[in-house]
Amino acid sequence: MKVERTGLTRRALLGRAVAAGAMAVTGAGFIAAPDAAWAMEVSVISPAQMVSLMQMARDIYPHDQVPDRFYAVAVKGYDAADKKALIEAGIAELDAAAKAQGHADYVSIGWEEDRVKVLQAVEKSVFFQTIRAGLVTGLYNQKDIWPIFGYEGESFSQGGYIDHGFDDIDWL
Amino acid sequence: MATFDLNDDSVVVIIGTGAGGGVLANELAQKGVKVVALEAGGRYLPADYVNDEWDSFAQLAWLDTRTTSGDWRVARDFSGLPAWIVKAVGGTTTHWAGASIRFQDHEWKALSTYGAVDGANLLDWPIDGAEMAPWYDKAEAKLGVTRTGDRPGLPGSNNYKVFEKGAKALGYKDVHTGRMAINSVEADGRMACHQTGFCFQGCKWGAKWSTAYTDIPAGEATGNLEVRDRSHVARILHNDAGKVTGVEYFDAQGNLQLQKARIVAVAGNSFESPRLLLNSASSLFPDGLANSSGMVGKNYMRHTTGSVYAIFDKPVRMWRGTTMAGIVQDEARHDPSRGFVGGYELETLSLGLPFMAAFLNPGGWGRGFTTALDHYENMAGLWIVGEDMPQLGNGVTLSDAKDQHGLPVANVHFDDHPNDIAMRNHAYKQGIAMYEAVGATRAFPTPPYPSTHNLGTNRMSERPEDGVVNKWGQSHDIANLFVSDGSQFTTGGAENPTLTIVALAIRQADHIAGEMSRGMI
Ligand SMILES: Cc1cc2nc3c(=O)[nH]c(=O)nc-3n(C[C@H](O)[C@H](O)[C@H](O)COP(=O)(O)OP(=O)(O)OC[C@H]3O[C@@H](n4cnc5c(N)ncnc54)[C@H](O)[C@@H]3O)c2cc1C
Ligand code: SF4
Secondary structure (H helix, E strand, C coil), X not given: CXXXXXXXXHHHXXXXXXXXXXXXXXXXXCCCCCXXXXXXXXXXXXXXXXXXXXXXXXXXXXXXXXXXXXXXXXXXXXXXXXXXXXXXXXXXHHHHHHHHCCCCCCCCCCCHHHHHHHHHHHCCCHHHHHHHHHHHXXXXXXXXXXXXXXXXXXXXXXXXXXXXXXXXXCCC | CCCCCCCCCCCEEEECCCHXXXXXXXXXXXXCCCEEEECCCECCCHHHCCCCHHHHHHHHECCCCCEEECCCXXXXXXXXXXXXXXXXXXXXXXXXXXXXXXXXXXXXXXXXXXXXXXXXXXXXCCCCHHHHHHHHHHHHHHHCCCCCCCCCCCXXXXXXXXXXXXXXXCCCCCEECCCECECCCCXXXXXXXXXXXXXXXXXXXXXECCHHHCHHHHHHHCCCEEEECCCEEEEEEECCCCCEEEEEEECCCCCEEEEECCEEEECCHHHHHHHHHHHCCCCCCCCCCCCCCCCCCCCCECCEEEEEEEECCCCCCCCCCCCCCCEECHHHCCCHHHCCCCCEEEEECCCCHHHHHHHCCCCCCCHHHHHHHHCHHHEEEEEEEECCCCCCCCEEEEEEEECCCCCEEEEEECCCXXXXXXXXXXXXXXXXXXXXXXXXXXXXXECCCCECCCECCCCECCCCCCCCECCCCEECCCCCEEECCHHHCCCCCCCCCXXXXXXXXXXXXXXXXXXXXXXXX
């Protein structure tokens, strides 16, 4: 099944539309933006679960200037047979925590602060810790993300930073 | 390149080829002593190093199982990774940043200088600054340390310039781009530093000293040194007279081999060296080799560390250039009026974005965390390194877990001493004040990383009952068994340890060669 703006279940789409309210400030919400470069095929977990995972990824490490596709890459490995049980149980736990706080489910909560409160309720779980720890490399070790943070990475190929600004600070 | 027979019992076997083992191997080979160096890791040279933090970590880091316990945060955040050290020919000198400073005279005599400290197992070294001075001279010449001899200092990077301005604003005087084992000019057939960054990932220019491409090939060129890589020593063997006779090791194919030896020198870093001595227990030595004092694996020190990162309203781009060329030494003095004994250094440090995400606040998440990374380009950073207290309860024991060879692994236990905490808090405050003095808008007192400085687990002592080795690194119990790495440290001083490890190894080589020719061992 494809997860994209046309491929979502109605419920997930609705949920996403609400959640996208918080994400819309980034200009990168994939529902509203018709040119969204993001699409993902899921085969083991459900599209709704993948949407929840993506929302969770963004709520754990929110960078408003980072487009959805980087978060998608960071979590797409969970669409796998050996991860299915963890993800299904984890999202059920997340939605249960959302219900306990008076929401329909996690992904339909409009404000990031409210979703964060739900995440805090499950923060100690293996599920949360697995997703969070995986994102540290899954998100920040994508080379394409580095320029968004200004990080230039290796310089050996250009002979080092010696002639490329290692001491060019001019505001001190 | 020499090859020696497994049954050749005239060789010195050295276990590990890092700062201690690599230097000892070359120094002995230069004196005509036959050496077999066994190294658990593979061989990588500058052309192989990868300027990418995680890829390099996968290439070089020691990733065999280890376990942790104690109240240090590393046990929670990185429970399987108590130390960030290397498994490769060259050991952790491939990773190291190159900061090379001498102990201060009083630091050789911590117990006499500081007096007894509750809960600490302080002891004076059986050697002092005057005795070590000529060996430090040799070590500095070997490493090509900047600002020693006639070697010029390195130029200051962006990260250094912010650091220096803040330090001077606070009134610090002893501030410079460090004494670094990094060529500021071409020397010893190695290039000058190109400011590429990634000093922690192996220097692709060879500008930074590492035994991997200096001492090891120099030793091999004499025809007296054979280095066997991917050779993991499992056990040190001895005879009924209590002399060591050789080692058993797993070769690259996983087959168990036995190399005979006249002398064995252990240099596997402060986790693996005591682990090996403990794993070599026998009916004659039921508590492990060289352990009549019970001190093998005890008194583990990792330096009081921590980092301060700060954000400014304008770019710093700290990742450009050397990783650690910058130091404030004013706080290195012993001045108990600050609320702790011993002192600390502040040194510039930068991490790339991937490592910053992993280490800035391990386990942290949400906007408090991500807004820090959002300003990564505007960040400056420094590292704290100070003297920590040796404690009997801190150290290496054999874990229930086993490695790929079926050998019990090291469990590393560490609890902070109150002196460590007081020192760290003082250093955080000073580091933050430095950056605020240059206009930082936000600062982060970042917790210690998995240990990079590992010391003390086979400590040197005057009396056999206080430690594992004597003033030559020779075990008190077994005359032909030596310890040659950072585990010999009686106390840690405030200084990065490697220059001292190297000076001790050069001195030990002199002693071993002398004792061999006198027929004493
Ligand atoms: C990121 C980083 C930065 C650092 N920066 C500095 C710095 O700026 N200044 C400074 O002074 N110090 C620095 N250090 C510390 C420095 O690298 C170490 O102090 C030094 O390398 C320790 O030397 P050693 O001989 O004790 O052990 P190592 O250099 O770690 O060598 C031990 C070797 O033994 C091998 N080994 C272990 N067990 C076995 C076995 N059973 N059989 C065979 N081989 C075995 C290991 O694979 C390894 O190669 C840094 C360390 C790190 C990680
Ligand atoms: S900054 Fe200098 S010393 Fe460090 S890796 Fe680059 S060239 Fe080597």
